[in-house]
Amino acid sequence: MPPKRTTVRDLRRQNRSTLLSMLFFEGPLSRHELGARTGLSAATVSNVTGELVEDGLVVEAGSVGSDGGRPRVLLRVNPGFGHVIGVDVGETGIKVELFDLGMTQVAAVEHAMSPADPGAVARLIAAGVAEVAAGVPVSSVLGVGVGVPGTVEQGASAIVHARTLGWDGVPLEEMVRAAGVFGVPLHVENGAKTQGQAEMWFGAGRGARHVVVALVGSGVGAAVVTEGSVYRGATSSAGEWGHTTIVYGGRACRCGSSGCLEAYVGADGILARYQEVGAAFGGGDEQSGVDALIRAAGSSEAAARVLEETAGYLGAGIANLVNLFNPERIVLGGWAGLALGERYFEEIVAATRVHSLRHPYEQTSIALGQLGPDAVAVGAATLPVAALLDRAADPRKPSSHADIA
Amino acid sequence: MPPKRTTVRDLRRQNRSTLLSMLFFEGPLSRHELGARTGLSAATVSNVTGELVEDGLVVEAGSVGSDGGRPRVLLRVNPGFGHVIGVDVGETGIKVELFDLGMTQVAAVEHAMSPADPGAVARLIAAGVAEVAAGVPVSSVLGVGVGVPGTVEQGASAIVHARTLGWDGVPLEEMVRAAGVFGVPLHVENGAKTQGQAEMWFGAGRGARHVVVALVGSGVGAAVVTEGSVYRGATSSAGEWGHTTIVYGGRACRCGSSGCLEAYVGADGILARYQEVGAAFGGGDEQSGVDALIRAAGSSEAAARVLEETAGYLGAGIANLVNLFNPERIVLGGWAGLALGERYFEEIVAATRVHSLRHPYEQTSIALGQLGPDAVAVGAATLPVAALLDRAADPRKPSSHADIA
DNA sequence: CAAGTTAGTTCGCGACTTAAAATTAGACTA
DNA sequence: TAGTCTAATTTTAAGTCGCGAACTAACTTG
Numbered sequence: 001m002p003p004k005r006t007t008v009r010d011l012r013r014q015n016r017s018t019l020l021s022m023l024f025f026e027g028p029l030s031r032h033e034l035g036a037r038t039g040l041s042a043a044t045v046s047n048v049t050g051e052l053v054e055d056g057l058v059v060e061a062g063s064v065g066s067d068g069g070r071p072r073v074l075l076r077v078n079p080g081f082g083h084v085i086g087v088d089v090g091e092t093g094i095k096v097e098l099f100d101l102g103m104t105q106v107a108a109v110e111h112a113m114s115p116a117d118p119g120a121v122a123r124l125i126a127a128g129v130a131e132v133a134a135g136v137p138v139s140s141v142l143g144v145g146v147g148v149p150g151t152v153e154q155g156a157s158a159i160v161h162a163r164t165l166g167w168d169g170v171p172l173e174e175m176v177r178a179a180g181v182f183g184v185p186l187h188v189e190n191g192a193k194t195q196g197q198a199e200m201w202f203g204a205g206r207g208a209r210h211v212v213v214a215l216v217g218s219g220v221g222a223a224v225v226t227e228g229s230v231y232r233g234a235t236s237s238a239g240e241w242g243h244t245t246i247v248y249g250g251r252a253c254r255c256g257s258s259g260c261l262e263a264y265v266g267a268d269g270i271l272a273r274y275q276e277v278g279a280a281f282g283g284g285d286e287q288s289g290v291d292a293l294i295r296a297a298g299s300s301e302a303a304a305r306v307l308e309e310t311a312g313y314l315g316a317g318i319a320n321l322v323n324l325f326n327p328e329r330i331v332l333g334g335w336a337g338l339a340l341g342e343r344y345f346e347e348i349v350a351a352t353r354v355h356s357l358r359h360p361y362e363q364t365s366i367a368l369g370q371l372g373p374d375a376v377a378v379g380a381a382t383l384p385v386a387a388l389l390d391r392a393a394d395p396r397k398p399s400s401h402a403d404i405a
Numbered sequence: 406m407p408p409k410r411t412t413v414r415d416l417r418r419q420n421r422s423t424l425l426s427m428l429f430f431e432g433p434l435s436r437h438e439l440g441a442r443t444g445l446s447a448a449t450v451s452n453v454t455g456e457l458v459e460d461g462l463v464v465e466a467g468s469v470g471s472d473g474g475r476p477r478v479l480l481r482v483n484p485g486f487g488h489v490i491g492v493d494v495g496e497t498g499i500k501v502e503l504f505d506l507g508m509t510q511v512a513a514v515e516h517a518m519s520p521a522d523p524g525a526v527a528r529l530i531a532a533g534v535a536e537v538a539a540g541v542p543v544s545s546v547l548g549v550g551v552g553v554p555g556t557v558e559q560g561a562s563a564i565v566h567a568r569t570l571g572w573d574g575v576p577l578e579e580m581v582r583a584a585g586v587f588g589v590p591l592h593v594e595n596g597a598k599t600q601g602q603a604e605m606w607f608g609a610g611r612g613a614r615h616v617v618v619a620l621v622g623s624g625v626g627a628a629v630v631t632e633g634s635v636y637r638g639a640t641s642s643a644g645e646w647g648h649t650t651i652v653y654g655g656r657a658c659r660c661g662s663s664g665c666l667e668a669y670v671g672a673d674g675i676l677a678r679y680q681e682v683g684a685a686f687g688g689g690d691e692q693s694g695v696d697a698l699i700r701a702a703g704s705s706e707a708a709a710r711v712l713e714e715t716a717g718y719l720g721a722g723i724a725n726l727v728n729l730f731n732p733e734r735i736v737l738g739g740w741a742g743l744a745l746g747e748r749y750f751e752e753i754v755a756a757t758r759v760h761s762l763r764h765p766y767e768q769t770s771i772a773l774g775q776l777g778p779d780a781v782a783v784g785a786a787t788l789p790v791a792a793l794l795d796r797a798a799d800p801r802k803p804s805s806h807a808d809i810a
Numbered sequence: 811c812a813a814g815t816t817a818g819t820t821c822g823c824g825a826c827t828t829a830a831a832a833t834t835a836g837a838c839t840a
Numbered sequence: 841t842a843g844t845c846t847a848a849t850t851t852t853a854a855g856t857c858g859c860g861a862a863c864t865a866a867c868t869t870g
Contacts, residue, residue: 006420007856008855011413014411030818039410040410042819044858044859065867069867072818151765209639233631234615234733235764237731237762238730243761245722245725249652257760264653313653320649323646324726325638326637357648360556416827417826436848445827447828447829448829448851449826449827468835470836473836473846475834475847476848477847
């Protein structure tokens with residue numbers, strides 16, 4: 001049982017956070033409207049926003065007339081208050097992107113590399129962060145978020161387990177710090193979760209509070225959002241949808257088990273099933289393979305059948321999420337998910353309906369993701385922003401007179 | 406976005422709730438210790454507990470010496486402050502039980518009936534409540550909780566969907582009220598969730614914050630507890646584990662789909678699979694059938710094989726929960742779950758390990774439930790208690806001067 | 811330019827938590 | 841049996857916070 005007191009000061013923090021978050025997500029708003037939407041009194045809104053403006057977190061943004069009265073002054077989060085950095089550690093290289101607080105991309109770099117060696121990855125992240133942050137004052141960087149393929153164990157310091165990369169218990173957070181990123185909040189998170197977060201903030205998940213973002217690519221994963229925030233479970237490795245058993249005793253999966261969803265609807269699984277049907281494939285990477293397969297479906301009976309089966313497996317997998325999580329919306333993303341979804345949306349939805357219980361199914365809508373896999377970096381960059389909105393940037397300067405003592 | 410203000414009054418409610426909950430769960434404690442555990446100052450603890458004592462919610466319970474100083478006065482929740490009622494609507498009848506605030510059973514009645522007719526069930530609930538509450542003052546009943554087999558849609562008034570009972574959109578809450586239970590908080594909830602809640606408060610889930618209670622009986626369900634409270638999803642029908650697909654294209658399930666977990670490990674499914682293997686069964690109900698099957702496993706190769714397969718399916722199903730929810734503990738319950746678990750615990754755990762990812766698996770422990778299926782009623786009775794702890798019983802009498810106006 | 815409107819501020823109040831000082835309530839001592 | 845000690849509570853005084861009411865600011869209208 002963690003100590004759970006509530007002091008009068010938490011009130012202010014909470015209300016600061018509420019107002020700041022509302023300004024961030026609902027665009028420019030007047031104080032009046034803030035009061036109406038949050039339920040806070042005009043007095044409090046005035047008081048708190050005054051503080052936020054004084055702290056530089058919020059700025060005025062013009063005003064709009066209101067028939068016959070004093071015009072409202074619009075407020076919005078100050079995009080120049082600071083910057084955040086998002087890092088996408090992929091299977092072929094890393095991307096580092098710098099955003100201002102308006103989430104406008106300011107700079108970006110990309111380095112190809114094999115991520116087999118964690119040390120090299122950490123050094124490359126540190127180098128990328130330095131490159132990208134070169135143009136802005138150091139103190140302006142509010143935090144760095146890193147999205148990695150694999151499960152992340154959140155603790156005093158984040159530990160990464162990524163079977164596909166051969167990482168087993170890599171203390172990535174410490175390594176990145178050691179490589180030169182210190183004095184700045186560092187958040188390491190599973191890439192599927194950061195991508196899901198991006199869909200929630202800027203994509204198909206906006207406005208909903210209970211969402212499952214299902215991601216299908218080479219790997220298969222999901223980000224589960226409940227009550228508006230990403231579900232993490234006890235050690236934050238929740239949402240490992242890809243290695244959920246969907247065909248007991250079925251195809252072998254690279255995770256060592258059998259019958260996993262990923263073995264059927266992951267890019268690998270799809271192509272392997274196609275080849276087993278007798279259709280040989282030339283070389284090329286997975287992505288072009290899947291694209292070719294989808295194109296072939298127009299003429300090839302075998303290709304069409306494989307894809308229809310895939311839609312069936314995928315629908316059943318989605319149905320499991322519907323039954324277990326009862327979300328109000330399912331967002332299907334990931335490069336393979338989007339490719340399949342565009343061509344076989346009806347089939348996937350139909351399979352979902354068949355395999356889920358009527359009641360939760362009726363409560364859910366299914367949509368395609370709007371962001372594509374590039375979203376991992378933006379999503380990672382939202383992590384420090386979320387922390388900022390949550391803490392609402394510590395009220396007042398940190399201990400200004402402590403120096404004297 | 407729901408209005409989200411925080412007023413200074415919420416503080417007091419929050420702290421009342423924290424202190425009352427701590428007294429409820431952690432037995433008698435002194436004010437001093439309350440302060441230490443909650444982080445609240447001694448002054449606040451004294452102030453708030455004074456109010457709680459005055460309101461009759463808390464009473465002193467002796468004192469213990471403290472080497473050489475003023476002895477601490479122990480405080481505990483007043484068991485006599487009020488009573489709560491739990492109702493278990495089962496497939497063969499209903500049970501109604503009355504508890505005091507110490508959760509000691511004070512009275513209980515049981516009525517056999519077929520629950521096919523919702524109206525009759527509602528009337529029987531009302532009658533049972535009246536019977537059981539006959540011995541205590543009306544105003545002493547703090548609330549009634551009802552556990553039903555089927556999904557419950559929480560809204561202005563609870564609606565029940567229970568395919569096995571033939572209920573489709575039954576407004577049970579309204580019906581029970583119409584049948585005579587009014588003026589008292591009424592909570593209707595899925596029986597699996599109430600049973601899970603009981604395991605959390607009094608059984609194998611105590612002390613953990615992320616738990617999945619897996620229940621296997623005639624039906625198969627789960628109660629997912631995250632951050633200490635039952636996960637409900639968007640419309641509170643989350644946790645429908647039983648109709649999750651585990652063998653794509655497999656056995657037909659009574660839900661209309663195929664390959665559901667319930668079709669393999671539900672009592673029905675187990676017995677049906679045994680019969681298909683050629684072993685004929687006499688009559689008898691499911692429970693004695695499963696018991697007989699387990700006894701037969703000692704001598705019959707076929708019976709043993711069916712049960713081992715069952716353990717495999719069940720382990721895979723549990724592994725899916727491990728992968729998706731990343732709980733710190735799994736509690737296996739339900740009458741069939743307990744029967745299987747006692748005899749085949751090793752096999753179930755082994756299958757779980759095989760089908761789950763190593764990392765989340767290592768974070769989880771698997772335990773048998775401690776309460777048995779009788780727990781549905783106690784669990785239902787915890788619902789009004791939870792509401793009480795949460796609101797901390799409205800500070801001060803409800804609008805004492807509103808009468809005058 | 812006066813009247814009418816709507817937005818935002820200021821002021822004083824009541825409710826809260828807290829730190830510090832004061833007050834118990836036994837145990838121990840001489 | 842009065843005096844001394846120690847540790848648990850209760851009081852007291854101070855500082856925060858959000859709220860409602862009264863007040864001020866900034867336009868539009870006729």
